[in-house]
Structure formats: C-alpha cells, structure tokens
Amino acid sequence: MLRHRTRRTTRTRRATRAAAALTALTAVVLLATGCGVTRGPQTADDLTMLIPNSPGGGYDQTGRTAIAVMENADISPGSFEVTNVIGAGGSVAMTRLMNAEGDERTMMTAGLGVVGSLYSFGAPYKLDDATPLAQLIEDQEGVLVPADSPFESIDDLVAAWKKDPDSVVIGGGSSPGGPDHLFPMQLATAVGVDPRELRYVVYDGGGPLTTALLGNKIDVGFSGVGEFEGPLSSGELRLLAVSGEDRLEGEGISESPTLTEAGIDLVFTNWRGVFAPPGISDQRRDELIAMLEEMHDTPEWKQALEDNGWIDEFKTGDDFTTFLQEQDERVATTLEELDLL
Amino acid sequence: MDNLGLLLDGFGAVLTPENLLYAVIGVLLGTFVGVLPGIGPAMAVALLLPVTYGLEPISAFIMFAGIYYGGMYGGSTTAILLNTPGESASVMTALEGNLMARAGRAAQALATAAIGSFIAGTIGTLLVVFFAPALASVAVEIGAPTYFALMVLAMVMVTSVLGGSPLRGFIALFLGLTIGLVGLDLNTGQSRLSFDQPLLADRIDVVVVAVGIFALGEALWVAAHLRRNPAHVIPVGRPWMSRTDLKRSWGPWLRGTAYGFPFGALPAGGAEIPTFLSYITEKRIAARKGHDEFGQGAIEGVAGPEAANNASAAGTFVPLLALGLPVTATSAVMLAALQGYGIEPGPGLMTDQPELVWALLASLLIGNVLLLVLNLPLAPLWAKLLRIPRPQLYAGILFFAALGAYAANLQAFDLFLLLLLGLLGLMMRRFALPVLPLILGVILGPLMEFRLREAMAISGGDVSALWSEPLAIVIYVVVSIAVVAPFAVRRLRPAPAAVAEDQGLTSDDTHTEEKVR
Numbered sequence: 001m002l003r004h005r006t007r008r009t010t011r012t013r014r015a016t017r018a019a020a021a022l023t024a025l026t027a028v029v030l031l032a033t034g035c036g037v038t039r040g041p042q043t044a045d046d047l048t049m050l051i052p053n054s055p056g057g058g059y060d061q062t063g064r065t066a067i068a069v070m071e072n073a074d075i076s077p078g079s080f081e082v083t084n085v086i087g088a089g090g091s092v093a094m095t096r097l098m099n100a101e102g103d104e105r106t107m108m109t110a111g112l113g114v115v116g117s118l119y120s121f122g123a124p125y126k127l128d129d130a131t132p133l134a135q136l137i138e139d140q141e142g143v144l145v146p147a148d149s150p151f152e153s154i155d156d157l158v159a160a161w162k163k164d165p166d167s168v169v170i171g172g173g174s175s176p177g178g179p180d181h182l183f184p185m186q187l188a189t190a191v192g193v194d195p196r197e198l199r200y201v202v203y204d205g206g207g208p209l210t211t212a213l214l215g216n217k218i219d220v221g222f223s224g225v226g227e228f229e230g231p232l233s234s235g236e237l238r239l240l241a242v243s244g245e246d247r248l249e250g251e252g253i254s255e256s257p258t259l260t261e262a263g264i265d266l267v268f269t270n271w272r273g274v275f276a277p278p279g280i281s282d283q284r285r286d287e288l289i290a291m292l293e294e295m296h297d298t299p300e301w302k303q304a305l306e307d308n309g310w311i312d313e314f315k316t317g318d319d320f321t322t323f324l325q326e327q328d329e330r331v332a333t334t335l336e337e338l339d340l341l
Numbered sequence: 342m343d344n345l346g347l348l349l350d351g352f353g354a355v356l357t358p359e360n361l362l363y364a365v366i367g368v369l370l371g372t373f374v375g376v377l378p379g380i381g382p383a384m385a386v387a388l389l390l391p392v393t394y395g396l397e398p399i400s401a402f403i404m405f406a407g408i409y410y411g412g413m414y415g416g417s418t419t420a421i422l423l424n425t426p427g428e429s430a431s432v433m434t435a436l437e438g439n440l441m442a443r444a445g446r447a448a449q450a451l452a453t454a455a456i457g458s459f460i461a462g463t464i465g466t467l468l469v470v471f472f473a474p475a476l477a478s479v480a481v482e483i484g485a486p487t488y489f490a491l492m493v494l495a496m497v498m499v500t501s502v503l504g505g506s507p508l509r510g511f512i513a514l515f516l517g518l519t520i521g522l523v524g525l526d527l528n529t530g531q532s533r534l535s536f537d538q539p540l541l542a543d544r545i546d547v548v549v550v551a552v553g554i555f556a557l558g559e560a561l562w563v564a565a566h567l568r569r570n571p572a573h574v575i576p577v578g579r580p581w582m583s584r585t586d587l588k589r590s591w592g593p594w595l596r597g598t599a600y601g602f603p604f605g606a607l608p609a610g611g612a613e614i615p616t617f618l619s620y621i622t623e624k625r626i627a628a629r630k631g632h633d634e635f636g637q638g639a640i641e642g643v644a645g646p647e648a649a650n651n652a653s654a655a656g657t658f659v660p661l662l663a664l665g666l667p668v669t670a671t672s673a674v675m676l677a678a679l680q681g682y683g684i685e686p687g688p689g690l691m692t693d694q695p696e697l698v699w700a701l702l703a704s705l706l707i708g709n710v711l712l713l714v715l716n717l718p719l720a721p722l723w724a725k726l727l728r729i730p731r732p733q734l735y736a737g738i739l740f741f742a743a744l745g746a747y748a749a750n751l752q753a754f755d756l757f758l759l760l761l762l763g764l765l766g767l768m769m770r771r772f773a774l775p776v777l778p779l780i781l782g783v784i785l786g787p788l789m790e791f792r793l794r795e796a797m798a799i800s801g802g803d804v805s806a807l808w809s810e811p812l813a814i815v816i817y818v819v820v821s822i823a824v825v826a827p828f829a830v831r832r833l834r835p836a837p838a839a840v841a842e843d844q845g846l847t848s849d850d851t852h853t854e855e856k857v858r
Binding site: 086087088089091092095121123166169175176199200201202203204207208210211212214215217218230231 | 481482483484485525527528529532539540542543608609660664665666667673685686752795798799801
C-alpha cells in the first residue's frame with residue numbers, strides 16, 4: 001500500500017514535470033512568434049498605428065504597407081506598433097482615437113467605409129473631428145457582371161433599371177453605408193433612378209460576391225476592382241465600367257470606360273488615409289505630415305501602389321480636410337435618401 | 342492518370358533531406374502554436390507565415406504545409422485536453438474528446454484524432470488533385486436556397502441531441518439562438534441586443550461562447566463542489582489505442598471524410614455542419630449497435646468529427662486553387678501566402694503553373710504524414726498534462742481560457758463576456774440544462790438567418806425561391822422523411838420503427854463512402 005503510494009507520487013511528479021516542460025515550450029513559442037504583434041513602444045520615438053479592421057483587410061494592407069516603407073527607409077525616427085482594433089466597421093477604433101486626445105504618438109488608418117460606419121452606429125463624431133493628416137490612396141469601384149450576362153454595357157444596365165429597378169438583382173461586399181453599397185446607390189441617383197427601389201444583396205466581402213456572380217445568383221456586382229483581377233483577366237467576369245476619373249490598367253480591365261466617358265455624371269472612389277487624435281500641437285501635426293510626404297516620395301511606395309493596384313491620390317492638410325467634409329456630406333445625403341439615417 | 346505522374350514529379354521536387362527538416366520544424370511550430378487556446382489554424386498560420394518568407398518557394402511550401410496541419414491538429418489537442426476549442430470546427434471534437442480525457446483515455450482520443458486527421462487529409466488532398474477544376478464549376482452553382490435547406494436539416498438534427506428532457510434542451514437551444522442574434526444586422530445595419538455597446542456590434546465570437554460555457558463553466562462547477570466532493574484523480578489510462586479502439590474508429594474516419602470534403606469544396610460550406618452531422622450519425626449508429634458510450638466519452642464521437650473537420654479543410658483547396666476564392670479565414674490567410682510564393686490561384690492555375698501546384702499538393706501530403714509520425718508518440722505525453730493536481734490544472738485551464746478568449750479579438754471586453762458566459766455555464770450545470778444545444782444555436786442560428794436573408798433578398802421576398810434549386814428540394818424531402826417516418830412507421834408497425842429509419846440512414850452513408858474510395 002505504502003509502496004504503491006510512493007510510486008504514484010513519483011509518477012505524478014514526473015508527469016507534472018513533463019507537463020511543465022511542454023507548457024514552458026509552448027510559452028516560448030508564443031513569445032517568439034508573438035513578438036512581432038505584441039511589441040510595445042519602447043522609446044519616445046516609437047509610434048502606434050491603429051487599424052480599424054482585421055489583419056488582411058483593406059485598411060490593414062494600406063496601413064501596414066505605409067509603415068513598412070517608413071521603417072525601411074528610416075523615415076520614422078522609431079518603430080511602429082500596429083494595433084488592429086476590430087469592431088463596428090471602424091467605430092470602435094475611432095472611439096479609441098478620439099479618447100487619445102493630445103496623444104502625439106498615435107495614428108489611425110481610415111477611409112470611406114469608416115465614414116459610413118460612424119453614421120450607421122450613430123457615433124457622436126465625424127472623421128474630421130480627429131486631426132486629418134493625409135489621404136494616401138484611392139481605389140476604384142467597378143460594375144461587374146458574369147461572362148454570359150445580357151448586359152453588354154453600362155447603358156444596358158441603366159436601361160434595365162429605368163424600366164424596372166426591382167428586376168435587376170445587384171450585390172456588393174459591404175453592408176449599408178459601406179463603399180460597395182454607396183456606389184450603386186449614388187449611381188442610381190445619378191441616372192435618375194430612385195435608389196430605394198434597387199434590390200441590393202449584402203455579401204460578406206469580395207470572395208462570396210465573386211461566388212454569387214460566377215454562379216449567376218445575382219445580375220450585377222459592385223466592388224473594388226483590385227480584388228477581381230483574376231476572374232476579369234480570365235474572362236469569367238466582365239467589367240462594365242469603372243468609377244474613377246481615369247481608366248485602369250490590366251487585362252479585361254483597360255477596355256472598360258469610366259462612368260463619365262459613358263455619359264454618366266459620377267466619379268466615385270473609395271479612399272484611405274491617415275489620422276491623428278484631436279488636440280495635438282500644430283507643430284507635431286506638421287511633423288507627422290512631413291513624414292507621410294517623405295514616405296510618399298519613395299520609390300518603394302510607388303512600387304507598393306503598383307503592386308496593389310492603388311491609385312496615387314495624395315492630399316494633406318487643408319485639402320484633405322475639405323475633401324473629408326465633402327465626402328461626409330455625400331455619404332449623409334445618400335443615407336438620408338435611403339431613409340437609413 | 343496524367344495527374345498522378347505530375348504529382349510524383351511534385352514529390353521528386355519536394356523530397357530532399359533539407360526540405361524534410363523544414364517540414365518537421367513547420368509541424369512542430371504549428372502544433373505548439375495551435376495548442377494555445379483561442380489560436381485556431383487561421384491565426385496559427387498567420388502568426389507563423391513570416392517564418393517561411395525568405396526560403397526557396399518549395400521549402401516554404403513544405404514548411405507551410407507543416408504549419409497548417411500542425412495548427413489544425415494543435416487546435417484539437419486543446420479541445421480534447423482542456424475543453425477549450427480554438428474555433429467552431431473543433432467544438433464537436435471537444436464534446437466526447439474531453440469526456441474521454443477525463444475518463445483517462447486522453448491518449449486514445451488524441452491518437453484517433455491524429456490518425457483521423459491524417460486519413461481525412463490524405464483522401465481530401467488526393468480528391469483535390471484529381472477533381473478540383475470539375476468540382477469547382479459545380480460548386481458555384483449551389484446558392485443560398487440549398488445552404489438554407491442544409492441549415493434546416495441541421496436544425497432538425499439538433500433535436501436528437503436535446504438530452505433527456507426536451508424542455509431543458511429547447512431552453513438551451515433558444516438561449517443559444519438568442520446569443521447568436523446579438524450584434525449588427527448585416528442587411529440593414531441595425532443593432533440587435535447590443536445595448537448600445539459598439540463592442541457587441543460584431544456578434545459574440547463562438548470561441549468565446551464555447552470556452553466560457555465549456556471550460557469556465559466546468560471550472561466554476563468543480564470549484565463550487567470541491568469542498569464537499571473531494572476531486573477524483575483522473576485515472577491513468579493506457580498510452581496507446583487498443584485493437585478495439587481502431588476497430589471502432591475506422592468507420593467514423595471514413596464517414597467523417599465523406600461528410601467533410603463536399604462541404605469544404607462548397608464555397609460557403611464550412612466545417613461546422615459536417616462535424617455536427619458526423620457526430621449525430623456516429624451517435625445514432627452507436628445507439629443502434631448497442632454500445633452507445635456517447636455522453637461518457639465515445640471514441641467514435643472524436644474520430645468522426647475530427648475527420649470531417651480535416652476533410653473539409655482539404656476541400657477548401659478546391660475553390661481556393663480552382664477559382665482563387667478564399668472561403669474560410671484559414672484559406673484567406675492561405676491565399677495571401679500563396680500569392681506571396683508567386684502562385685496566383687484561379688481557373689488558369691493548373692495549366693499556367695503546374696510544377697508549383699503539384700509541389701504544393703505533394704507538400705500537403707508529406708506534411709500530413711509527418712504530422713502523424715511526430716504527433717502519435719506525443720499523444721501520451723500530452724495526456725499526462727491532465728495528471729496535474731486538480732486545483733492547479735483548473736487554474737491552468739482558466740488561464741488558457743482567458744488567453745484564448747482574449748487572443749480571438751484582442752479585446753479586454755471579451756474577458757468580461759467570458760466571465761458572464763462562464764457564470765451562465767455554471768447555472769446551466771446547476772439546473773441540468775444541456776450545453777450542446779446552446780452552442781449549436783450560437784453556431785447555426787446566424788448561418789441559417791444569413792442564408793434565408795440572402796435568398797429572400799435575391800428573390801425580392803418571394804418565398805418560393807427557397808425551393809428553386811433541385812438540391813434544396815432533395816434535402817427538404819430527406820428532412821420531411823426524417824421527421825414523418827418515425828411517426829408513420831410507429832403507427833403501422835409499433836416495434837421495428839427505429840430500425841427502419843436507421844437503415845435508410847446507413848444505406849445513404851455507404852453510398853457516399855463508396856464515392857470517396
């Protein structure tokens with residue numbers, strides 16, 4: 001009995017030790033792999049970048065690319081900590097930025113989607129209540145149809161809409177207030193169709209939207225062109241028009257006219273930029289803007305723009321603030337027309 | 342059989358001693374990171390991906406394959422040992438797996454999971470090799486009505502896991518459906534049950550719910566009884582699977598694979614439904630055979646869902662490689678990885694860059710083999726974790742549960758939610774409410790709603806759209822037979838009712854199984 005007991009204790013102890021070793025090993029791996037993510041600011045020069053969506057999303061790509069360029073070219077004096085603050089389409093990140101009033105070491109990547117979310121969630125502030133630093137890029141939206149769609153041009157779509165807006169099933173990768181939703185709504189208004197009559201189906205991003213188009217579940221898709229380069233170049237999807245001022249490059253893309261070329265008076269772009277918290281000194285604001293300007297001039301950034309299919313549309317300071325107020329008004333008007341406000 | 346030759350070429354390119362070393366490192370890293378609760382395969386791959394940059398493409402592939410499979414398997418390990426599933430796909434594994442672990446059969450549970458993953462992963466990858474392009478073009482034709490019909494089928498199946506008291510079962514189910522409603526309505530942008538908390542706008546993460554109800558609820562329950570019920574020591578089990586274990590596992594492995602692969606190949610299939618269907622099937626088959634250990638730790642309940650999970654993961658390569666469509670979080674990370682390695686997924690992939698694709702597929706098969714080789718001996722070692730004295734063990738579980746809940750979104754708010762859900766879990770145990778229907782409600786409710794809304798949005802509110810796809814009709818017929826048959830047969834011939842229904846189910850299964858072989 002006694003002997004049995006002793007044996008069991010040793011065995012338990014050995015098991016405990018094995019378990020402890022495993023746990024320790026696990027912890028080491030976690031530390032080793034996690035350090036890129038959890039590294040906090042170490043010196044007074046280090047900065048924090050808030051990203052309002054999950055890793056891999058649009059804001060994340062833009063924000064992280066800008067940071068990588070700044071760090072590699074030694075533009076920023078210290079290093080960056082990236083924090084993905086996920087929630088409510090960017091409203092949670094925006095709240096954190098507004099609460100960091102006067103914090104001169106924090107920035108946030110934001111864009112058109114956040115403008116819409118702030119309205120949808122009834123946030124008490126707008127993007128220009130923070131300190132706008134610079135617009136970095138623009139992304140064009142496209143009008144996409146399956147290869148065998150009866151719509152040959154954007155005019156065919158407009159004609160069908162005018163006949164019966166409810167007969168065309170359209171879809172996009174964002175919920176109401178997001179870019180893929182605002183674009184068709186503004187397009188309808190521009191051609192004299194009541195946006196409330198449209199039949200818009202929400203998809204959870206570009207992947208599911210592509211599936212729906214390939215399977216002919218919906219007639220027309222509205223989304224950022226960049227995500228569809230594959231199916232467009234293989235001819236499985238066709239691009240009826242692009243939303244920006246100029247045509248885009250690429251196989252299956254460059255033939256598509258802009259809306260203005262097609263005689264529709266609308267230029268719509270999704271954009272992303274960088275903001276600082278409210279209440280920072282003018283001197284610090286200018287320093288941060290200078291940093292972003294320097295980043296914009298590097299060949300690495302030019303290369304990144306090309307790789308990601310982003311349009312180089314750089315605005316800073318007052319230009320950017322005016323642009324923001326314009327954007328804000330347009331989003332508000334569209335949402336009001338749709339009775340979503 | 343041209344593909345076979347190309348696959349062999351792929352093996353030729355991949356199999357060098359140096360590459361094998363990378364694969365071993367990948368599997369170990371993936372397993373250890375995947376073991377951390379809250380870190381599912383998607384997160385594990387995302388965290389470890391940078392490690393593979395800077396290697397030759399082929400070496401990077403094989404290391405990546407190791408990380409991927411290691412991460413998948415690591416997730417099941419914590420689900421089984423600590424009852425803390427790292428993603429919704431391993432919730433079903435946790436159910437019987439943790440019961441087995443507490444009965445001293447952790448090593449067997451881990452082994453059947455490892456072998457099941459291996460078999461399902463291998464069959465799945467081979468199916469991708471031979472059928473990806475053909476399957477992909479069929480899969481995109483399946484739309485919201487069919488998915489909705491599948492959800493209806495799953496919901497009907499839920500009634501068979503309500504437990505002894507249907508009233509308690511339904512209470513739990515509706516609690517789960519309610520939790521699933523929290524958050525933003527994707528179609529209208531309106532908040533539901535979010536109490537003006539922007540942090541609730543994105544729904545409550547299933548991982549937080551599962552960890553809260555399973556792990557935290559259990560820990561609180563044990564703590565509440567520790568003084569009166571001295572903790573019984575977890576018995577020391579045998580380290581390896583017995584012949585009976587193997588005999589009981591191979592059926593579930595194959596059936597699980599048959600469920601998992603088609604769902605994975607569907608652009609919106611996922612792993613939740615097939616793991617659940619596999620669990621139900623195994624439970625029914627076990628009940629019919631008369632050795633129903635479900636509820637006490639049945640090895641079939643680990644083998645089946647785990648195989649389904651891995652087959653589904655292999656299936657996601659179909660839309661990913663053939664269409665360039667990432668359909669799960671893991672495959673979205675993978676798409677980014679593949680593009681980083683210079684592979685541009687899409688319809689032209691198989692013809693444009695064959696050597697890279699075949700090297701990748703060969704890497705996946707090798708990664709799978711190595712996972713088995715490395716993890717089978719580790720299973721008894723992991724199992725010893727549970728022999729830590731109970732107070733310390735539960736302290737550890739609480740720590741890892743909190744870490745897991747926090748890691749999912751990096752929000753302190755989730756810790757608060759975790760505590761609340763843990764209290765709910767304690768209360769449910771106190772009032773003998775089954776926890777499984779609750780978790781299923783949280784998983785299935787939103788999926789079902791989303792599919793219904795999509796179908797209705799496309800049709801403009803015309804209900805007949807729900808049976809506009811042939812496959813949807815077939816599923817509804819199956820559902821109505823499943824619901825009506827027991828009553829009808831019982832009325833005609835009282836005794837053999839259960840047998841008739843179950844036979845229908847089995848013959849169906851053997852069909853799908855044969856297709857896989």
